Structures are given as C-alpha cells and as structure tokens.
Amino acid sequence: MAATSTPLGPSPQPLWQASSAAVAAGQATEPSDGQPLSGPWRLLLLGDGSPTRHLQSLTGLPVEVEVIAMAPDPDPGPEAPPEVAELDLPLLRRQVWLRCGSHTLAWAESWWNQTQAELHLQQRNQPIWRSLTAERAELYREVDGLALVEAPWLEQGFGQSGPYWSRHYRFFRGGREFTVIREVFSPLLERWLGPACAEGFSGGGWNAAGCGLLPAKAAPETDLSPGWSRDRGSGADHAASG
Secondary structure, three states, X not given: OOOOOOOOXXXXXXXXXXXXXXXXXXXXXXXXXXXXXXXXXXHHHHOOOOHHHHHHHHHOOOEEEEEXXXXXXXXXXXXXXXXXXXXXXXXXXXXXXXXXXXXXXXXXXXXXXXXXXXXXXXXXXXOHHHHHOOOOOOOEEEEEEEEEEEOHHHHHHHOOOOOEEEEEEEEEEOOEEEEEEEEEEOHHHHHHHOOOEOOOOOOOHHHHHHOOOOOOOOOOOOOOOOOOOXXXXXXXXXXXXX
C-alpha cells in the first residue's frame, strides 16, 4: 500500500488518563469518585458503538474522511497505546480528520499490521467501520483507554480550544486483535450531546473542559506539523478517521 507524501505527525499529549479498571467498567473514574462525564459522552467514549455511525446519526450528515498521513511505523514509541505491541509486525499508521459537512468533529490515528492494512484500507478515504463491515464479518471492539489530550494542531483543526476527550480501542476478529485506533473528539459535539461534564464536575478556566480532572497549569506545547490543518475561511480545517 502506497504511503502518503505527508509524513506522520505527532500523537497528542495526554494530560490525564483513566485507570484500566474504570475503563473496563465503562466509567471515567472509580465509582467512589463520582462520574465526571455526562451520560451521552460516556456512551460516545466508553461504549462499543461505531463513532462514524454516531456522528452521522447526531448530525444527519455523512462522515467524510480526509487522510492526513499513512506510512510505515517501525518504532511506534511511548506515545502509542500499549496494545499496539500486540500487533504483528511490520506496522502501518494512518492519521485522519473526520468531518460532517463544515464541522470537523474528530481526529484519529490507527495502527495496523501492513498485511491487514492492505486488506482493509483499500479505499483510504472510506470510514474504517464501513471498510471492515463491507463483508458483514463479525467484529468485536474493546475500549482500552480514556484520556484528556492537548495539541496546538488539534485546536487549529477543530477551531475549538482544548483539552479534548480521547479514547483508544482494539478491533478483534476471530479472537485476534488486528488494529488499534485512537480517537480525539471536538468539543463542538456538545451542540448535539450536551455538556461533556456532569453536573458539579466543571472545573474553572483551563480545566473547564476537563471536568475538574486536570491540575491548574498551562497546556504543553506540541509542534504543528505541515499539512495538518488548512484554513477554509470560517475556521481551521478538517477531515478524518473511521
């Protein structure tokens, strides 16, 4: 599979991560700590449904995918989810924006065994879920991580300040994992889902979008990579994952 001319960009910087036990229970925090996420956002982030189907249902518009970069990833590095180590080598990484109409609603990156990528990503601008279900094969999605992340290029792409809610998960077929996917969602989704933070969990200032989970400090800086955001007049732009 041919790589794109744009090099792979950095992964977002995690500012807070949920415990594995909380994620396995479908929660952001331990039950004794209360639940900072509202119900609709918990369903989006911790449920096992297709995000592209969710976005299309919420907005009434088809999801468009813009591939930012797709290239071999011989050394995923510490920023990759630990589950990437379970995939067979060699690896390919794909990074995209997801857009509904004029709204950029998500960014995503995924890691694949290169043979599996050849099999499932033949139409690179098609949402992953559509590619994987084209033959109605049985799939299992397991959500492994929930985080708050930040990056300047996300703010430019979304046209919304962070931090941003992110999750990562694996797809299994026949009991074997074959891809790991990380998604980051725009705060603009509050237009359809309501506030991300449950009542009583909104922090102040920088921490407002973090539901009180973040320390009061400035966001870390991450270099903006070429080709990762395009100004289309009304705000930064767009397109995405599957």
